[in-house]
Amino acid sequence: MTAPHPRHRRALAIPAGLAVAASLALLPGAPATAAPAAEAAPATATDGTSLSYVVNVSAGHRPSATVRRAIAKAGGTIVTSYDRIGVIVVHSANPDFARTVRKVRGVQSAGATRTAPLPSAATTDTGAPQVLSGKDLAAAKAGSAKAEGQDPLESLQWDLPAIKADKAHEKSLGSEKVTVAVLDTGVDDTHPDIAPNFDREASVNCVAGKPDTTDGAWRPSASESPHGTHVAGEIAAAKNGIGMTGVAPGVKVSGIKVGNPDGFFYTEAVVCGFMWAAEHGVDVTNNSYYTDPWYFNCKDDPDQKALVEAVSRATRYAEKKGAVNVAAAGNENYDLTSDEITDPSSPNDTTPGDRTVDPSKCLDIPTQLPGVVTVAATGAKGLKSSFSNYGRGVVDIAAPGGDSTAYQTPEPPATSGLILGTLPGGKWGYMAGTSMASPHVAGVAALIKSTHPYASPAMVKALLYAEADATACTKPYDIDGDGKVDAVCEGPKNRNGFYGWGMADALDAVTW
Numbered sequence: 001m002t003a004p005h006p007r008h009r010r011a012l013a014i015p016a017g018l019a020v021a022a023s024l025a026l027l028p029g030a031p032a033t034a035a036p037a038a039e040a041a042p043a044t045a046t047d048g049t050s051l052s053y054v055v056n057v058s059a060g061h062r063p064s065a066t067v068r069r070a071i072a073k074a075g076g077t078i079v080t081s082y083d084r085i086g087v088i089v090v091h092s093a094n095p096d097f098a099r100t101v102r103k104v105r106g107v108q109s110a111g112a113t114r115t116a117p118l119p120s121a122a123t124t125d126t127g128a129p130q131v132l133s134g135k136d137l138a139a140a141k142a143g144s145a146k147a148e149g150q151d152p153l154e155s156l157q158w159d160l161p162a163i164k165a166d167k168a169h170e171k172s173l174g175s176e177k178v179t180v181a182v183l184d185t186g187v188d189d190t191h192p193d194i195a196p197n198f199d200r201e202a203s204v205n206c207v208a209g210k211p212d213t214t215d216g217a218w219r220p221s222a223s224e225s226p227h228g229t230h231v232a233g234e235i236a237a238a239k240n241g242i243g244m245t246g247v248a249p250g251v252k253v254s255g256i257k258v259g260n261p262d263g264f265f266y267t268e269a270v271v272c273g274f275m276w277a278a279e280h281g282v283d284v285t286n287n288s289y290y291t292d293p294w295y296f297n298c299k300d301d302p303d304q305k306a307l308v309e310a311v312s313r314a315t316r317y318a319e320k321k322g323a324v325n326v327a328a329a330g331n332e333n334y335d336l337t338s339d340e341i342t343d344p345s346s347p348n349d350t351t352p353g354d355r356t357v358d359p360s361k362c363l364d365i366p367t368q369l370p371g372v373v374t375v376a377a378t379g380a381k382g383l384k385s386s387f388s389n390y391g392r393g394v395v396d397i398a399a400p401g402g403d404s405t406a407y408q409t410p411e412p413p414a415t416s417g418l419i420l421g422t423l424p425g426g427k428w429g430y431m432a433g434t435s436m437a438s439p440h441v442a443g444v445a446a447l448i449k450s451t452h453p454y455a456s457p458a459m460v461k462a463l464l465y466a467e468a469d470a471t472a473c474t475k476p477y478d479i480d481g482d483g484k485v486d487a488v489c490e491g492p493k494n495r496n497g498f499y500g501w502g503m504a505d506a507l508d509a510v511t512w
Contacts (some may be wrong), residue, residue, distance in 0.1 A: 001474040023113040025489055029509035049272060050093045050118045052079075052209065054310040055101055055110040059086035063106075070104040079268070082275050086315035089209040089268040091118065098303060113267040115188040115293055116349040131427040132420070140413075150505065151237075153244040154427060156420050158380050158401035158410035159390035163440060165247050168447060172510040173239060173250030175450035180235050180253050180442050181282040181323075184228030184289065185263065186220035187255025187484035188326035188424035191229060193237035202254035202280040207261075209268030211276055218255035219424075225263055226423045228255060230431050231288055233422025233447070234439040243428055247443025248504060249448060254282065264292045264349060267307045270366070283449045285318060286442040287327040287366050294346035295330075298364035298369065304362075311365045319371050324449075324457045324464075326442040328434035329376045329389040330400075333487060334359070336391035337366070337497065359391075368394065373445070373461060376498060377401025377437035379408030381419045382471070384498040386479045388434055392490045392497035397468050399444075399504045401437030402430070406481050416440035441502055447509035459491055467509060468502035471512030 055071065057063055062083050063071075075094035081087070086108075094100070098110045107152035132140075132153075141152040143254060160166045179199045186205075189198040205217035220228060236253035237246035244251075256276055258269040270291050277285050289312060291297070299302040315325050334341050336359045344354045359368070368373050376395045377385035384390060385403040405417035418430035441464070446464050449455060455463070473496045480486065489498040 016223045021253050028139040037410070047096075050091050052113045052118060052213060052266065052268055053090045053092060053098055054090040054113055054306055055090055056108045056269070056306055056309050056313070057086045057088065057106055058108070059084060059313065062306065062409040067104060067106045070101055070107070074100040074103070077192055078127065079208070080272075082160040082241055082271060083316070085275070085317050087271055087310045087313055089271075098306070101477055102302065109302070109306040109309050111303030112169070113307060114349050115347040121340075129246070131423055131429040136415075137428070145179050151239055151241060151243060153243060153420060155413045156415065157244060157393070158414040159419055160245065160247070160383065162378070162380075162400045163444065163504050165443070168340055168506035168510045169239065169245070169249065171507075172447065172450060174236075174248035174447050175453065176250060176252055177453065178233055178251040178283045178446050178449045179281065180247075180248070180251060180284040180286060180446050181256050181277045182228050182232045182235065182253060182266035182286050182439075183256045183258045183270070183277070184286070185234045185259035185415065186218055186228045186257040187226040187253070188219055188229045188422075189255060190234070191422050191423050191424065191426055192241070192242045193233055193246075194229070196238040196240055196248070197236045197252050202277070202282055203256065205257040206269045206276060207257055207259070207503040209266075209272050211272060215343075218257045220257075221261065223260055225259065226429070227288070227431075228257070228259070228434065229424050230421035230429070231286060231435065231439045233428075234436060235286065235420065235443045237422055244422065248438055248450070251443075251446045254280075259289065266290045267297075271310050271314040272319075274318040274325075277323055278318040278445065282318075282323050284324045284326060284442050284445045286326065286439050287372075288433075288438045289328070290330065290367065291365045293349040295343050296357045296359060297365055298342070298357060298362035300361070308363055312369050314373060315369050316368050319457045322457060324460050325366065325447050326373045326375060326445060328438040329367060329374050329395055331387040331433050332389060332509070333387055334389045335487065335497070336364075336389055336394040338391075365508065369414045369427070369442060373441060374396065374466065374500070375399055375434060375438045375441045377403075377434040377501065378499070379403030380410035380414070381408040383474050383479065384489075385432070385434075385437075386486065388437070390487060390489070390497045392495070395497060395500040397441055397465065397501050397504055398499040399437040399440035400433050402432030403479075421446065429463060444504045444506050444509050447506055453509050463509070463512060464504070465501040467505045467512060469505050470498070471499040472496070473498055
């Protein structure tokens with residue numbers, strides 16, 4: 001099995017003390033990229049030739065007897081059925097399963113959710129994440145003694161003033177009645193910055209495609225990525241005098257684990273995650289990943305069409321039940337409005353190969369689905385991050401996601417151009433990516449919901465865009481200063497391809 005393309009938005013854990021040159025070498029989009037040990041592709045064992053499938057039927061009632069019999073006859077076993085949206089999760093070792101059931105009356109679409117056989121529970125240890133060093137931690141805490149009202153590590157968080165979150169916190173920290181669900185690799189709810197705000201009732205493990213409510217099942221193991229824990233801290237790390245501060249430190253955060261031990265985010269897990277959020281009163285979902293194994297899912301492919309349909313049904317249902325869905329735009333510096341894009345990474349669970357796709361017909365899900373808030377990343381100077389995808393009419397809003405310190409250096413006392421977040425085991429560390437931008441917007445959406453508790457998802461999104469600080473195109477965009485244009489921004493100040501409606505504004509979220 002080849003090393004897969006990172007599913008979560010190529011967020012990199014980098015220790016605070018690294019030199020600028022080292023930081024540049026580890027950033028997505030830089031001339032040389034390297035995944036840290038915690039992000040490396042583990043080896044897997046398989047149980048044979050079984051694949052997982054989604055079968056889409058009419059919503060609102062359990063699968064008909066005809067469909068159930070056809071699934072069994074084709075060698076399929078129903079794992080679970082999300083009757084409210086008409087999505088059935090099936091396992092089968094029959095390579096013709098999808099082709100066979102597509103012909104059955106009542107089946108609207110069906111497709112394999114992966115190209116590799118179902119993995120066993122055995123994986124290799126991927127190593128410990130890199131963290132904020134003890135020296136830098138002590139220095140930040142010593143400096144914070146002079147900053148009244150700040151958490152010890154807040155001085156390192158240049159991203160909070162970038163969206164006026166520091167000013168917003170003087171007015172409101174957000175409501176404990178609002179919950180943001182982190183659909184990700186799992187959340188360590190024992191972290192001292194996360195524990196005070198953790199919503200256990202809205203947390204679950206969805207990796208198998210159906211809810212596992214075992215206590216703690218939402219947590220990442222020691223061998224799994226710290227990505228989800230980092231995201232959760234960015235959103236709602238408590239203002240408790242211990243470590244860092246989240247964008248909305250008074251709201252609740254839940255962990256919905258949809259990334260498997262190998263780091264893959266398969267359709268059945270993503271559908272389960274949105275359905276769980278919908279049924280458990282979640283107000284905002286954060287989605288800093290793309291759904292494997294295809295970076296772009298083309299509707300003219302019957303398998304990929306079924307995956308788009310299944311996740312679309314789940315996101316629509318979650319919004320219908322009151323959730324605002326927020327997603328990262330991606331980290332390849334792609335123009336998502338171009339006529340064609342070369343995707344070298346799909347399918348990432350077997351052997352990827354170059355393919356040319358039209359991003360208007362082949363979708364990054366859930367990022368490009370209707371109704372989903374698509375977030376681009378900016379760096380410490382407020383410019384589009386070197387790696388962030390973009391595109392007028394696709395990107396809705398921008399927020400800090402970090403960038404190479406060589407490209408965008410923050411004002412002191414912050415030292416890194418990356419984003420500080422919580423890590424499993426009571427630690428903190430830096431990461432960068434649109435993965436880090438999306439939770440900033442999820443946090444601002446939570447503040448809006450806190451201020452306007454009866455606002456519908458449509459109203460929350462309208463306020464999110466109306467309150468954003470309009471940001472003009474960066475022209476020319478030569479982020480590395482080599483004299484060559486690195487991306488082209490199109491559109492006016494209040495709606496363009498780099499920043500959408502503009503930079504998210506937390507202060508307006510608690511003021512309007």
